Amino acid sequence: MRAVEKRVQQSQRWLSIPKPKVDPKSVDLDVDQKAPREYLRSMYDLLFLAFQTDTTRLATYMIGQVAGATTIANAFPACIGLKGNWHGLAHGAGKAGGAEGLGKFDQFLAEQFGYFLQRLHETPRGTARCWTTPGFLYGSSNSRTHQNRNYPLVLAGGTGLGLKHGHYRRYGNDVPLSNLFVTMLDRIGVPVKGFADSTAEMSDPLA
Template sequence: MARKSWHLNRRTFLMGTGGVSLALPWMECMADAAPATASATDSPRRLCAMYWGFGIGLPKEDSEHANWRWFPKGEGRDFEFTDSLRPLECFRDDLTVLGGLSHPNGRKMGGHDTGDTFLTGAFLNNQYLENTISVDQVAAASVSDQTRFSSLVLSTDGGVGEPTRSSTLSYNDKGRPMPAMHQPQQIFDRFFGAGDADSIAQRRRLKSASKMLDRVLEDSRSLNRRLGKQDQEKFAEYLASVRQIEQRVERSQRWLEIPRPELRDEERDMLSLESDDKAPRLFMRTMYDLMYLAFRTDSTRVATYQITNMADASSNAGKFPQLEGFKSNLHGLAHGWNKPEGAVKLGQWDQFMAEQFSYFLRRLASAQEGNGSVLDHSLILYGSSNSTTHHNHNYPLILAGGSNLGLQHGRYLKLGSDVPMANLFVTLLNCFGKETEAFADSTGELSELTHA
């Protein structure tokens, strides 16, 4: 068949100056070559989530070790912290302990499998491993053009891990895991230094991409005149997507031109960038310090930190208790929750974790901002997807901060099992400024959090 003047070879490129080219999408004119296919809320709002695996100590309420139960005594405003959460007493008016919440899908999953879905509420099993977007990334997308980094994703083990044993809490809009960083020096270099190797390479790519888009779009005008109506529409859609990429490149390029925030000497001195997972207390506090600095400098407004995952004792964080003087790894320690000596040991580990969380809250509360502190403008979720080992009900959860964003604190709220945890996420997104009616399997907001 004779080729018409408006036929294009499927390998046609838009050509620009300097030899720059951009491949075209398939269009009908290629049919013979391819098939058809100043107030309190003026300050930045922030969202942060921390997670640990394998659950908590929950000895019986009438046992001699009841004071090592993770959940407080009492209810509402008349609650009393047990020894497990005693380090948080000084933040009593800045936090709410939540009991009874869980993900309905999580109740149908294996006891080791729910860390992946802590922030998504999705259902996973051995045959179905497709996750959904995590709540932090919904928030991040709504403010991605306002900070240098859309989010900070951290974990003790780094990377993404394996399905149902993920080493990241964050999932993109396709449900794919977002790799977590776990080396303090790398995190510091990327956020506050000249940049690590990956960000330096990205800088070069962004500059190259920007030049390419500027050059090839000139050739698009002459090509468009040669196309039929349907192909013009398809070509317009393609160029629209190119323009979206160009806008993202321009936003990224703009941040490349802005100097990274300079830290005060005392802030640099507080960091122990050489810390590693062989010193859990130092490592965890360094990660908390990095999140604090990222928020204080407005380098990002969204962060996640998976302190421990749901893998077995081979994970880095699984050995944390042993490195802090406990006789067992985290998995073994968690299995002793219902034994007299085990309940005390697990409660002491819960207390150790609460001490590090209290340290983070203290850092945020110490940074004044507007008519409050960074803590007052931050939504901080701390918890696990197990209550006792392998039991995916009654998640132990603490929500802190956000007093200038509408949250009412100073309570222990016991909620019914008919309330999905996704209701909490709807509330967090609305407080964050991302108007949301539904997330995952939510049935509404958790209005108890915003009404005294």
């Protein structure tokens, strides 16, 4: 019961806080999927505004379901001059020239994520920059074999939470991804004993 009361009290605090003013022109809401770069940046701009104005402190964004041939993002590669769709690029990674095509598209996606992080890094909020408090996890879950393991991930931001950057780590099958989730939860003040198949917290990402 006390936990419910605390959530109600936290919600009531927002009633007296005026809604922040933002420039509606700062986000291009007319862009469509035919221009993937502008489309993705508009989506990241929306996320940026949500964090900058403290409208939310938690957000998820799935660019596309690469296992599905009917999603908007599946056509992004062709729109930027690559052959085939996203799903086809993943399956063709093992063929001649396939890795190059998929690599170019991965680079394109990473550049848009970098755009989002740079905006946060350059924007003060209160006494710290938007970059220092939130942590951001970026990655993919598709390959030509549809096996969801050993994927490259990017953990960014969160320097104010004790996360450190500038290094690359490669883990074996004995370190489940859920260990990272447990570590991130602990950093934001939500300690848990475990999550899914987690075995321990991770020390490598911590300063």
